Amino acid sequence: MKENLEKVIKEICGKHGNDRSKMMDIVSGVHSQLGHVPGEAMGLIAAECKAERIDVESVVSFYAFFSKEPKGRVVIRLCNDIVDQMYGVQRVAAAFKEELGIDFGQTTPDGKFSLEWAPCIGMCDQPPAAMIGDKIMTWLSSDSAREIVRTLKECGDPSKLKHTLGDGNNAHELVQSAVSNNLREKGAVVFAPMELGAGLAAALSVSPTDVIKKMISSRLRGRGGAGFPAGMKWEFTRNAAGDEKYILCNADEGEPGTFKDRVILTEAPNVLFEGMTIAGYAIGSKQGLLYLRGEYAYLRAFLENVLAERRKAGLLGKNIMGKGFDYDIRIQMGAGAYVCGEETALISSCEGLRGDPKNRPPFPAQKGYLGKPSCVNNVETYCAAARIMEKGDAWFAALGSQGSSGTKLLSISGDCKRPGVYELPFGVTLKDVLERVGAEECIAVQVGGPSGQLVSKADFGRKICYDDLATGGAIVVFGKGRDILEIAHNYMEFFCEESCGYCTPCRVGNELMKSRLERIMAGHGESSDLRYIEELGLTMKTMSRCGLGQTSANPVVTSLKNFRSEYEKRVIKREDGMQPSFDIHKALETSEGITGRKSVHFV
Numbered sequence: 286m287k288e289n290l291e292k293v294i295k296e297i298c299g300k301h302g303n304d305r306s307k308m309m310d311i312v313s314g315v316h317s318q319l320g321h322v323p324g325e326a327m328g329l330i331a332a333e334c335k336a337e338r339i340d341v342e343s344v345v346s347f348y349a350f351f352s353k354e355p356k357g358r359v360v361i362r363l364c365n366d367i368v369d370q371m372y373g374v375q376r377v378a379a380a381f382k383e384e385l386g387i388d389f390g391q392t393t394p395d396g397k398f399s400l401e402w403a404p405c406i407g408m409c410d411q412p413p414a415a416m417i418g419d420k421i422m423t424w425l426s427s428d429s430a431r432e433i434v435r436t437l438k439e440c441g442d443p444s445k446l447k448h449t450l451g452d453g454n455n456a457h458e459l460v461q462s463a464v465s466n467n468l469r470e471k472g473a474v475v476f477a478p479m480e481l482g483a484g485l486a487a488a489l490s491v492s493p494t495d496v497i498k499k500m501i502s503s504r505l506r507g508r509g510g511a512g513f514p515a516g517m518k519w520e521f522t523r524n525a526a527g528d529e530k531y532i533l534c535n536a537d538e539g540e541p542g543t544f545k546d547r548v549i550l551t552e553a554p555n556v557l558f559e560g561m562t563i564a565g566y567a568i569g570s571k572q573g574l575l576y577l578r579g580e581y582a583y584l585r586a587f588l589e590n591v592l593a594e595r596r597k598a599g600l601l602g603k604n605i606m607g608k609g610f611d612y613d614i615r616i617q618m619g620a621g622a623y624v625c626g627e628e629t630a631l632i633s634s635c636e637g638l639r640g641d642p643k644n645r646p647p648f649p650a651q652k653g654y655l656g657k658p659s660c661v662n663n664v665e666t667y668c669a670a671a672r673i674m675e676k677g678d679a680w681f682a683a684l685g686s687q688g689s690s691g692t693k694l695l696s697i698s699g700d701c702k703r704p705g706v707y708e709l710p711f712g713v714t715l716k717d718v719l720e721r722v723g724a725e726e727c728i729a730v731q732v733g734g735p736s737g738q739l740v741s742k743a744d745f746g747r748k749i750c751y752d753d754l755a756t757g758g759a760i761v762v763f764g765k766g767r768d769i770l771e772i773a774h775n776y777m778e779f780f781c782e783e784s785c786g787y788c789t790p791c792r793v794g795n796e797l798m799k800s801r802l803e804r805i806m807a808g809h810g811e812s813s814d815l816r817y818i819e820e821l822g823l824t825m826k827t828m829s830r831c832g833l834g835q836t837s838a839n840p841v842v843t844s845l846k847n848f849r850s851e852y853e854k855r856v857i858k859r860e861d862g863m864q865p866s867f868d869i870h871k872a873l874e875t876s877e878g879i880t881g882r883k884s885v886h887f888v
Contacts, residue, residue, distance in 0.1 A: 291329060293318060298333035305334045306655065308637030312344050312351055313618060321355045340638075347639040347785075349403075349621030350579050357392045357399035359437055361385075362416040363425075366405045366541040367775040368698045368761060373426075374413040380427035384434035397441065398434075404623065404779050405541040406580040409698035409761070410467045410705050418443035419582040423463050454551045459587040466548050467705030470721070472692040473684060475549060475668045475708055479556055482600050484675035488563045489608045496567040497523065500670060503678035504690040508665035509535065510733060510757030511832075512689075515666055521650035523568040525658035532565045532573040533654060535631055535663045539578060539623040540734035541779060542759035545694040546664040548706045550577075550584050553668060554591045558614060560667030562601065563674055565612040568660055573614040576631050579621045588616060623783035627831050628661040630785065641787055642831035665694055665758070686712030689750035693758065697722050699731075700764030715754060716745040719762065726765040729848070734759035735776035736836035738843035739769070769844050769851040770806050776840035777802060784833060791834025794825040798841055810856045818845055 297314040301307040311330060315322050322330075327341040334341075345351045361381060365374055382388055385398050392399040408414035411423035420443040422433065436446055448463035450456040455464050471477065488496050500516030507513045522530060534557070538546045549557060561573045577585065592614055595601040603611050622640045624630045629643035632654050653659025662670075669691055673681045682690045689711035695718065698704045702723030709718070719727055730740045732749075733756035740747070740754070747754045763772060777799040786792045798821055804810055822838035829835045845852055869887050877883055 290326060294326060294329040294333060298330060303333050303335070304637075305336045305340075306635075306637045308334065308336070308341065308344050309618065309620065309634060311637075312341065313620060316345075316351055320358060321352045323353065343639045344637065347622065348579075348619075351620055355392070355396065357397050358441065359397065359418055359443060360399045360401060360416075361433075362401045362403035362406070363389075364404070364406045364408065364412065364414050364416075365402045366409065366779070367772060368409040368542065369412040369414065370775065371699065371767075372412040376427045377413045377415075377425045377430045380430035381434065384431050398437070403580070403621075404782060405539060405543075407538060407544040407547045407578070408464065409542050409696070410544060411465055412698075416580060417446060420444065420446060421462055421464050421580075421583055422446065422448065423465070454587065457587055459590055460551070460584060462583055464547070464551075464583075466552060468548055468552065469703055469705040470707045470709065472708030472710065474672050474681070474692045475553055475556065475665065475694060477672075479559075479672070479675060481555060481598065482559070482606070484559050484671040484673075485562055485566075485600060486606060487674045488566055489606055489610060493523065493567045493569065496563065496674065499673060499678040500567070503673045503681040505666070505669050505673060505681065506689065506751060507662055508669065508693070508757070509663040510736075510755060512751040512755060515662060515670065518650060518660055518662070519564060519567050521648075522658045522660040525651050527658050528569075529655075529657045530568050530570040531654045531657055531659040532561055532568065532570050533628075533631065533635065533649075533659055533661045534561055534573065534575045534667055535626060535628065535661055536581070537576055537578040537619050537626045537631060538664075538758075539580075539626050539783075540736065540757060540759050541776070542698055542731065542734050542761040543696045543757065544698075545696045545706050545758045547581060547584075549664050549668060549694070550581065550588065554588055555595070556668045556671050557664055558592065558595055559600070560669070560671035561614055562605070562612055563670055564660060564662070564667060566610055568658075570660075571611050571613070573612065574635055574654070575614060575616045576619060576625070576635060577616055578619045578625075582618065585616060585618065592616075622785075623779075624785045624831070624833050627833060630831065631661065632659065639785070641785055642833075644830070663757075685710045686748065686750045686752075688752040693749060693756070695749070695756070695760050696758050697760045697762065699762035700724065700727065700767070701762045709749070711750045712748050714746055714748055715740065718749065718760065719745065722762065724762045724764070727762055728765055728767065729763040729769060729772070731759070731761040731763070731772070731776075732756050734761075735779055735840050736832070738839060739772065739847060741847040744847070769848045770802065770855065773840040773844045774799065774802055774806065777837075780833070780837035780840075784837070788828075788830040788834060790825045790828040791830070791837060794821060794829070794834065795837050797821060798825070798838055802841055805852060805855050808855065808857055810852075812853075812856055812858075814856070815845060815849075815852055818842065 322345045330341045331338040413425045414423045451465045455462045497519050505515045625634045625640040630640040634640045649659045684691045692708050695707045781795045784791045822842035825838045
């Protein structure tokens with residue numbers, strides 16, 4: 286048995302050149318073959334890669350898709366974000382539990398199945414949804430959940446599950462997915478028709494500095510939410526000391542309610558890869574990395590094929606388009622960690638480490654991947670760059686609003702008739718967006734995902750742009766009857782789970798915020814609790830190490846700001862000025878039942 290394990294480890298490590306920086310791929314390979322990564326395997330991996338055992342264990346223990354303990358041959362991950370809960374995921378969960386005979390977090394005695402919750406798998410436009418292995422199943426019901434388990438008990442193979450193929454490339458022979466694009470409105474930038482290589486040819490016809498100048502004059506800002514000027518980031522990276530530089534693409538959209546990149550990767554991968562190649566030429570890079578979230582593993586074979594076709598067409602590899610420019614792209618898989626959407630945590634993951642954010646300065650443009658100057662942008666940003674080179678910087682700058690050029694992809698879900706992806710010009714009002722998606726009797730909108738803000742009707746006239754309602758793309762609609770505090774609580778549970786735990790303001794602050802919110806929801810809140818929430822939120826924003834902790838208090842802080850009456854009506858004022866947090870009557874229920882009489886001391 287030990288000899289067989291050693292052989293497996295040697296083969297997998299050797300496949301990746303025994304490279305310590307490829308630890309994510311090595312651990313993933315071992316996990317895929319063994320179903321887990323036992324302690325003995327960690328030691329063998331460390332020896333092969335000349336690393337410390339703790340380096341291997343830190344990776345295994347950090348990512349949700351890895352485990353030190355054996356898991357079922359088929360892992361069922363059911364999404365439990367706020368939208369899936371709105372659409373009845375608990376009924377689906379009950380069906381899975383009953384059919385499998387286990388609860389969430391458990392594995393069947395025969396070792397065939399594990400059942401787990403997943404915070405968000407990028408399918409909020411078709412909930413409830415689940416990952417069965419790497420296969421995505423959407424629009425689940427209790428009946429379909431039972432059918433899934435029965436089929437898997439017969440064949441044990443998720444690829445044999447019956448479903449209707451989704452539209453577009455979801456039906457491609459290398460995808461064969463039940464996912465639907467739900468691409469509701471195509472704009473002029475990302476999803477418009479584009480001739481293969483047109484943007485790249487235009488870029489290679491001018492100098493790298495001229496390409497950067499076009500990005501700056503186009504006023505393209507990063508589409509991840511922060512809105513940093515893309516051209517400036519490219520310029521900083523190009524001017525940084527060192528000959529070895531890298532382009533990284535953040536395709537780890539883990540914000541609950543976000544799924545726009547999923548559609549780009551499915552229907553416009555060539556536009557993305559063209560933009561990454563143009564960026565590589567601009568900064569003087571020979572290597573690009575696409576960091577693909579583990580939940581989108583079902584797209585990997587398709588994306589690898591697109592890259593292979595680009596190499597055959599002379600658009601990747603050596604001497605691209607005969608211009609003497611060498612550049613290639615490889616795919617780096619993530620493994621279920623929301624914090625890796627933060628650019629320095631993403632870099633850590635690409636280096637084969639825990640997804641811990643790095644201290645800044647130095648910034649990635651100075652010292653990024655493997656300590657080399659690196660440029661990190663998201664999927665939508667690189668797509669926009671390809672279009673700018675194809676159609677011109679003036680054309681792009683004329684789109685959108687004055688401070689926000691171009692279009693913005695919006696992932697819209699929740700209480701609306703037409704959920705999906707909309708490519709709209711910057712400057713569109715939230716009211717217009719809600720009308721487009723059929724959001725009737727809407728009482729609140731979460732703009733920018735949990736890290737954004739919960740907007741009330743009073744602000745529906747505000748504009749989607751960097752100078753007003755900034756968003757990375759997620760918009761969740763909440764209709765009449767939804768509980769504002771329940772929404773905030775769901776998001777806080779997500780942040781408590783996804784915090785990397787490195788810094789105290791985030792690790793502890795999130796738990797304190799959730800605890801205080803629960804106190805108010807239970808009817809034990811005081812008016813001082815509202816001040817506490819505001820002060821704690823400011824502390825977390827000011828003192829947290831990275832963007833996760835700096836924005837994770839937003840679900841409570843912004844809902845308190847915009848829906849204060851919802852909090853105030855939960856705060857019960859007592860004449861004696863006391864707010865008991867312990868319910869003595871509830872605590873006595875069991876003993877009163879046994880004795881058959883009520884307490885004479887607590888009436």
